[in-house]
Amino acid sequence: MSNILIEAQGLTKEFPAGRGKKVHAVTDVSLRIHEGETLGIVGESGCGKSTLGNLLAHLLPPTSGRLYVRGEDVTDFNDRQFLKYRRQFQMIFQDTGAALDPRMTIRDIVAEPLETYRVCPTPEATTQKVAELLEAVGVSGEALPRYPHQFSGGQRQRIGIARAIAADPALIVCDEPVSALDVSVQNQILNLLGDLKKSRGLAYLFISHDLSVVRYISDRIGVMFLGRLCELGDTQDVFHRPLHPYTRFLLDAIPVPDPRRRDDKIELMKGEIPSPVNPPSGCRFHPLCPYASEECRREVPAFRDLEGRMVACHHPLKISH
């Protein structure tokens, strides 16, 4: 395996929710992202995926836990101290309409990282570089003097990607980058991200609730439930042999297009997702889990190595379906 780019150890983020209560957005998450690797994070809405992305990009200070960049502990760095790594972590966002400043031209938007890091000596050189970046993501140079609202969602996401790669980062945090787009446009953007990864050696943290999208793009995949990682392993392993019951539920919930191949016996999750303000004791999944035992109610399962991947479950699944 190549070098570790970023490592989280027991990363936890709690938000105050009034009257002394706390939202447990992310709890005790440990993971690594290697250079040039795509790590997919899946989970339902509100499970803390985006908060995790912000924590890893050093945009939010964690409540506890440590964050390492290339082996250096950056947890307590302020913005100024983190500046030397800032350039290596860029983000792209779900809401393409909101992610680009509506009052700036495309030229100025994409030029912002170039100007921040003084990549080009003159404004003309910057414009030239912006045109090259736009070309690299498939946007015509005519876009330069125009404004974001004059483009479609897919085009805007391409512009966002151009901005993200402008500073030559090592990792791009992709926060649901295709969820708001049409399926055909989704494919184009995913292919573009794949191409850029190859040509520029980028690593991605790819956050999505869409399993098929994550499966398509990720080398490894982490499954989150209510702020905790349930399972983390190679994409193929996780998809073919889920070890955590929640992963199994998620996979079973993917619609099968062919009616003859549908399995009528699959179990669907029953009950409501518990609230992150008042998460269940022990394993957070136990109220919904058909295999839950007394142990699950009482004790938080360790995030342990099992058959070459990490699983947090007292009763991991033995056989695949």
Add this chain to the structure above:
Amino acid sequence: MNRDKLLQLMRENKVAVLSALVILLFVLAAVFAPFLTPYDPKEMDILHRLSGPDAAHLLGTDEGGRDILTRMLYGARVSLLAGVLPTLMSMLLGTALGLLSGFAGGVVDEIIMRIADVMLAFPSTLLAMLIVYTIGGGLTGVFLTLALVNWAGVARVVRAETLRLRGSVFVTAARSIGVPQTRIALRHILPGCIPTMIVLFTLGVPSAILTESSLSFLGLGIQPPATSWGLMINQGRQYLYTAPWCSFAPCVAIMLIVLAFNFLGDGLRDALDPHLESK
């Protein structure tokens, strides 16, 4: 913005252009007042006091027999300056403090906003009277007072805009890029506040003109025989039934200038909105 675009904007927004012309006309009239009238604004002519509009006095004369048109022209100097200058000053102060307040947060925010609360808690005329008493009357005193009375409202609104914009995704994007804080404030947040600031300005000008007139009426502002439109309205008030023209002309002038500023503000806001540009 190039010239073609400007011409197109002007074609699309005839009311704003007309308003700008009206304002320009008033400004020119105020500047060239001595060349536009044969009368002296301060010279009394008791024999012709309170005479109605005729060929000699187009808008009639006031209780001192002075030509109202002449006094209007000279009064425009004070009224226009009192409308624009203090409003600009309070905008500058309010925007800087509001931006700082919303961006810095914490103790700085708390201190600035509590001071603003105190300013806003006083009835504005009472506050203006207090300040004028403290720093002294006259033109400079009135202008400073108007600026000090109005900054708090501006700061409040700009702070709210700053907080709204600070939470937007494009500001998070700028932070993730590593754009320095001051640059985020000036490049992303301040431009987003501009439409609001234009509206505040167009609302602030007429209110400053009116506050100036109240102060002058109370004897705290412009001292007779110098005059402003507000002072003229107030002096004419006593003769409203016998010589209504004394108050009528300055009333119409204030109404026109207030409307013109409002329409111009609307037009400017539209012109600066990139969303409306393509339509």
